[in-house]
Amino acid sequence: SAEPAKKKRKSRWAESSDVRSFIPGMPTIIPAHLTKEQEKAYLLQLQIEDYSRKLRTGDLGIPANAEERSPSPEPIYNHEGKRLNTRDMRTRRKLEDERHKLIQQMFELNPEYKPPSDYKAPLAKYTD
Amino acid sequence: PGLDMSASGITATEVLVLINMVTPEELQDDEEYDNILEDVTDECNKYGKVQSVEIPRPIEGVDVPGCGKVFVEFASVSDCIKAQQNLTGRKFANRVVVTSYYDLDQYHRREF
Numbered sequence: 001s002a003e004p005a006k007k008k009r010k011s012r013w014a015e016s017s018d019v020r021s022f023i024p025g026m027p028t029i030i031p032a033h034l035t036k037e038q039e040k041a042y043l044l045q046l047q048i049e050d051y052s053r054k055l056r057t058g059d060l061g062i063p064a065n066a067e068e069r070s071p072s073p074e075p076i077y078n079h080e081g082k083r084l085n086t087r088d089m090r091t092r093r094k095l096e097d098e099r100h101k102l103i104q105q106m107f108e109l110n111p112e113y114k115p116p117s118d119y120k121a122p123l124a125k126y127t128d
Numbered sequence: 129p130g131l132d133m134s135a136s137g138i139t140a141t142e143v144l145v146l147i148n149m150v151t152p153e154e155l156q157d158d159e160e161y162d163n164i165l166e167d168v169t170d171e172c173n174k175y176g177k178v179q180s181v182e183i184p185r186p187i188e189g190v191d192v193p194g195c196g197k198v199f200v201e202f203a204s205v206s207d208c209i210k211a212q213q214n215l216t217g218r219k220f221a222n223r224v225v226v227t228s229y230y231d232l233d234q235y236h237r238r239e240f
Contacts, residue, residue: 011167014219028217028226030147031138043148043226050224061222 010068023049037109044106051099052116060091140209142179143230144172146198149220152186155195161185164198167220172200175214176207184240194240199230 022028026046034042054060063069069087076085100122106113146168154160165183172178179201184194202208208229216227234240 009163011170012164012221013167013171014222020217020219022217023224028224029138029212030226030228032145032228032230039147046148046224046226 041109044102048102051095055095140205141229142202142205142208142232143235144200144208144212145228145230147226148223149225152195155185168198172211175211177203
C-alpha cells in the first residue's frame with residue numbers, strides 16, 4: 001500500500017521459529033473432523049498444560065526486551081520491605097487465574113476431568 | 129476417552145487451519161483484524177504461495193461457524209504441508225498454534 005512511512009508494527013508471531021512448545025502427549029496437529037466438543041476439550045487441555053508448564057518451569061513468557069513489557073504498577077511492599085507485586089508475581093497470578101478459568105470450562109465439558117496436580121481452586125470461587 | 133489424536137487419519141490438503149490463535153474479541157476490532165490478517169499472510173507467504181485467507185469474524189447474536197480459526201489456502205498441497213510444519217506449535221500472541229487441514233471444496237463453499 002502507498003501509506004506514508006508507517007512504523008513497522010511488531011508481528012504477533014513469536015520471534016524465533018525454534019521457540020515451540022511441544023507438550024508431551026499433546027500434538028499440535030489435529031484431525032480435521034473432530035466434533036466441536038472434542039475440539040474444544042482438546043484446546044482447553046492444551047492451554048491448561050501450557051499454563052501449567054509455564055508455572056512449573058518459571059518460563060513465564062515475560063518479554064526479554066523491556067520495551068515490549070506492559071507498564072508496571074506502583075510497587076507494594078510488606079512490613080519486612082519485601083516487594084509483593086514483582087512482574088514475576090503478577091505474571092504468575094495472571095497465569096493462575098487464566099488457568100483456573102480454563103479448568104472451570106473443562107469441568108463444564110467433562111465433570112470427570114482431573115486437573116493438574118499442582119492446581120488449587122481459589123477458595124472464594126467455591127462458595128456458591 | 130477414545131479421542132484419536134495420532135497422525136493417522138490426517139490427510140494433507142491445500143487448506144491449512146490455524147487454531148487457538150485468535151479470539152473472537154480480537155477480531156471485532158477492525159484494526160486488530162487487519163493486523164492479524166497481515167501477520168498471518170506475511171508469515172504463510174514465507175513457506176508457500178498463499179492463494180487466499182479467510183478469518184471468520186464474530187457477528188453479534190450469531191454463532192459464526194469457524195470463528196476463532198484462520199483458514200489459509202495455498203497453491204499446492206506441498207506448500208501447505210511446508211507451512212504446517214513451520215507453524216504448528218509456534219506461538220502467536222503467546223498462544224500455542226494448533227493446526228489442521230481442511231477440505232478444499234468445503235473451504236470454497238465457505239463451510240467452516
